[in-house]
Amino acid sequence: MIRTGIGFDIHRFVTGRKLILGGVEIPSLEGLDGHSDADVVCHALADALLGAVADGDIGQHFPNTDPRWKNADSVELLRAVVARVKAKGFHIVNVDAAIQAERPKVMPYAQRMRERLAPVMGVTLDDVSVKATTMEGLGAIGRGEGIAVMAVATVEKDESRILPDLP
Numbered sequence: 001m002i003r004t005g006i007g008f009d010i011h012r013f014v015t016g017r018k019l020i021l022g023g024v025e026i027p028s029l030e031g032l033d034g035h036s037d038a039d040v041v042c043h044a045l046a047d048a049l050l051g052a053v054a055d056g057d058i059g060q061h062f063p064n065t066d067p068r069w070k071n072a073d074s075v076e077l078l079r080a081v082v083a084r085v086k087a088k089g090f091h092i093v094n095v096d097a098a099i100q101a102e103r104p105k106v107m108p109y110a111q112r113m114r115e116r117l118a119p120v121m122g123v124t125l126d127d128v129s130v131k132a133t134t135m136e137g138l139g140a141i142g143r144g145e146g147i148a149v150m151a152v153a154t155v156e157k158d159e160s161r162i163l164p165d166l167p
């Protein structure tokens with residue numbers, strides 16, 4: 001059984017915070033505002049994975065009122081979501097993330113994000129895609145007010161967890 005999920009997240013730029021995308025620190029004068037480290041790539045991927053197994057969303061499992069996730073490393077949040085997916089008897093087939101950012105240029109860091117995230121999700125590098133686009137100056141992202149990410153995830157039910165048909 002193959003299933004897919006979609007995830008979306010957006011965070012606003014602020015000064016005085018590190019910019020962390022896909023678990024990778026990117027040199028930038030501004031970071032993203034948020035309760036955790038505001039890693040919008042990990043958040044969108046986590047929501048795509050939860051969507052694939054119809055297990056709610058990260059706001060529900062990791063509320064931004066919970067002090068445990070204050071300035072949290074979102075790679076650990078993603079790891080916790082992967083554990084939920086596995087507990088439901090699924091493994092991850094592939095994920096794809098599309099980063100929307102006017103600045104800084106994030107594509108030079110895409111490979112490092114893939115290398116950081118693949119082992120967390122128990123997949124190979126070929127199963128993790130990270131892409132980036134600008135918004136051509138259009139809208140809030142185009143004005144450089146923040147960064148948004150769209151992500152999709154495909155998961156598959158582990159064969160060993162599927163009960164054989166009764167005769």
Ligand code: MG
Nearest residue numbers: 009010040043
């Ligand atoms: Mg978020």
